[in-house]
Amino acid sequence: MKLNKISKVLLPLVAASVLAPTVAYAANNESKATIDFRLRYESVEQDNALKDADALTLRTRLNFTTANYQNFSAFVEFEDSRAVGVEDYNDTNGNNTEYSVIADPETTELDQAYVKYAANGVIAKVGRQVITFDNHRFVGHVGWRQDKQTFDAASFNYKANDKLDMTYAYVTKRNRIFGEEKDLDAKDHLINIGYKTALGKLSAYSYMLEVDEGADNSLDTYGVRFAGSEKHGKNKWVYAFEYATQESESGSVEYDADYMLAELGYVVNGITIKGGYELLGSDDGEYGFSTPLATLHAFNGWTDQFLTTPKEGLTDMYVSVSGKAYGGKWSVVYHDFNADEDSDTVDDLGDELGISYGRAFNKTFSGGIKFAAYGEGDSGAGKVDTDKLWVWVGAKF
Template structure:
């Protein structure tokens, strides 16, 4: 642990990135005329009925929940480049199946299923679209680069959105984005939303052999205390063919500083992954490392769609202080009329400390399909086997079964 001498230079790396962005002029020119079909108002209603069960090898009761998520979405037609979006989301227990800890104080004797009853304005923003330029003001979904740092957590029934002002400029291979967030509307209903002063900066450039991305995410909770979580990084991913087989590859590195009061920690991030297509299936092998600062702090991504990474049983929604190394392999592809995926994760500490080295392993299996144009269904299973007792983890099984419809 290091002692912080106040972060007067916190914004210097961000200003450097912004100065690089500034060399590309952004002109909010009106878009070319759209066809009548493209400029129609759009509306849909989306339903998802889902059963989830959690079985943990601890004193908590096994959890079962059946929830119905209803989403109403409306987008106006454009007028001189301006339009608006309004979206409401409601999540309710169904048929009395509600034996679970909903994260906001109900049924705490059960394991957690993070789907509390809630009705919220999910999105509500005005936007302007010009020639390559988009600006939004209001409550909105923001995602970057596969949701690893910033995502909507759409897997939960109450997805994550942000009260924000955002701008994006795209011209051919170049894309530049900036967003300022003053509230994080998280997945735990309004009771656990967080006021913030977050700056998100992302720039990408696509080439014939892959896409380069550079980013700076400067997060701060607006809670009257000195705090900061600053992350800077870069990634590259692409596709090619090897012996007539499609091959994918990616690499990413990042550095992070966390400051809280007089304490400061530094941690590093790395990810490498390669995949190959074999008929209807794709096999991927990867290694992701969320580093540690001497076993006292683990690299953190609090705005991410965390369920997508490091196993579906959600053991590592908070990175252990020892950090997390995840060696994983997956097989995915088409089966019958749907999509199937099988994945295996082997977890270990990035820095062994306090008797924690082995963080367990996990198997994930899913199958999802669409039918009758408007409907979808799926089943998903996660089996986590705990490692060292000192890590505080327990064997966990989770099952999801769902059916959805959109009209």
């Protein structure tokens, strides 16, 4: 056991030393190799019986892109996540369950490996790959966690012209953020069509999901999104509007729910002020709208209280202010959460305040700090006061 643990800790360093000559070689030809490190401290304090969690983790990512040959190329990427000295946290895989959750389990895996064809407006990929659409609300890579989400899939994108592009992907496996033991076999069909107008981009999508577990199930979502900006003198308006409907089936149980988003902002002197309303609807208080492939950390608060939508549904009214300072970017975000279908015990779902700052020091090094505080609402919602802090540094070669 000790030898195995030592080997896993040394793997990123050994792999880096092996790949370093490849980086130098790639610089002189059409191939490309990169090494990417992110060292992050995360703490979680919750007002419950769980112990406060602390984690210092190092993510190492190594990748290589081959030269193009007759419109074909290949890409391979390995990813490793290790706890470095501080590992007092529940990693979601049954370790240290007396602590609060920090969803960064130790893992080493093949993160991506695909063959790509690109010519005449067509990009086709077969193999393990990142797939994202629009703002990651429905399909994303969850890059915030140390082990990002990828998919075993065949994907096809056709860009007809500067305005119209269409993507279809068939997914056979969801490689999630919790390590290989929690990946899911799937039969997912993902369709996204985008059209650029003078005022913004219009997207129409259909995401038909099925977990391949031997039992009848489906999660079908159909929607439209419009997002863009409009100049106003030296300043500009920014906006986004979206609507989707969802049908969920599990055995003989069926539910329907709706999704809506309305967001409006104004950019003045480099400061963006934005307000929005997001609804993840409920089916009579029995089912909440679900987005299992999303980059969930980017929505409904950074303390991740609503990774799963409550059966009562969720409304999120939020306001944010962001800008640039000292070579980096800062933001302040406030959320007010409520149930879509309230009950005698669940209506107020709490609120959250988040503050962040991050910057690149040069082309190689970057860093940042982020803090979020969630205040509980009605006791029947099952949430508690939660504070989370992150501090990180990164390097890419």
